[in-house]
Amino acid sequence: EEAFARQKEAYGDKAALLDGLSPSILPNAYKVKVADLERFTETVEEIKNLPYVLQIHENSELAGKISSIRDAVTYISIGIVAILFFVSLFIVSNTIRITIFNRRLEISIMKAVGATNSFVRWPFMVEGILLGLFSAVLALGLQYAVYSLASIWLGNIMSMLGGSVVAFGDTVGILFGMFAFVGVFIGAFGSIISLNKYLKEHSNVVESSL
Numbered sequence: 420e421e422a423f424a425r426q427k428e429a430y431g432d433k434a435a436l437l438d439g440l441s442p443s444i445l446p447n448a449y450k451v452k453v454a455d456l457e458r459f460t461e462t463v464e465e466i467k468n469l470p471y472v473l474q475i476h477e478n479s480e481l482a483g484k485i486s487s488i489r490d491a492v493t494y495i496s497i498g499i500v501a502i503l504f505f506v507s508l509f510i511v512s513n514t515i516r517i518t519i520f521n522r523r524l525e526i527s528i529m530k531a532v533g534a535t536n537s538f539v540r541w542p543f544m545v546e547g548i549l550l551g552l553f554s555a556v557l558a559l560g561l562q563y564a565v566y567s568l569a570s571i572w573l574g575n576i577m578s579m580l581g582g583s584v585v586a587f588g589d590t591v592g593i594l595f596g597m598f599a600f601v602g603v604f605i606g607a608f609g610s611i612i613s614l615n616k617y618l619k620e621h622s623n624v625v626e627s628s629l
Contacts, residue, residue, distance in 0.1 A: 422448055446473060456486040504605070511550060511609030515543055519617050526617075540614050547610030551602030558598050563587055 423442035427434040451466065453459050459482040466475055519526065529539055570584045 453482070456482055456489070459483075459486075504601070507554070507605050508609050508612075511547055511606055512613045514550065515547055515610045515613040516617070518546065519543065519613060523617075536618055539618070540611065543610045543614050544607050547606030547608075548603050549606070551604070551606030552599060553602075554606075555595060555598035555602040558602075559591070559595050562594065563591075 420442045422445045423437075423440075426445075427437050430437060451462070453462050459477075460479060463475060463477050463479065466472060526539055566587050570587075573584050
């Protein structure tokens with residue numbers, strides 16, 4: 420019945436030609452979605468061995484190309500993420516280092532009155548964490564903008580393949596959680612690196628002044 424209704428929609432103004440025909444003229448059909456493209460060929464063979472299956476419409480060549488593209492995008496994305504991770508760590512470290520340099524007198528006074536390294540680290544770690552959270556929000560906003568534009572183009576292609584584009588709202592919670600985790604980690608770790616280096620370089624100066 421569903422296939423017959425779609426057929427009438429495809430005829431448009433000429434749908435009246437199908438009046439009087441019964442939907443039973445069309446065989447029962449099932450649309451199978453393969454979750455793992457690596458098992459595409461295996462799935463097709465399993466369906467062919469089922470009883471009462473007249474024919475299968477499949478495109479193993481297209482599935483292979485999609486699988487290859489997916490793997491290539493995955494590897495490229497991992498490489499880009501790794502590069503951006505170290506770039507972000509470098510930027511955060513230098514940002515905190517500039518802040519430390521501007522507050523070097525305050526740090527020296529804190530050390531002179533007996534403040535521990537842990538006490539000195541906390542304000543800069545909080546600043547690094549806040550930078551990471553701000554970056555997570557900014558990254559999520561940029562991704563939403565790019566995804567919204569890309570989904571318009573990808574939507575037509577996915578509809579031709581019988582699929583649909585995943586709504587951004589379905590994954591926004593997971594994405595923000597990942598962005599926030601990575602941002603907080605980079606911010607805190609970058610702050611620790613910069614501050615530990617500063618304290619190590621200036622420990623002798625503080626001790627001699629005491």
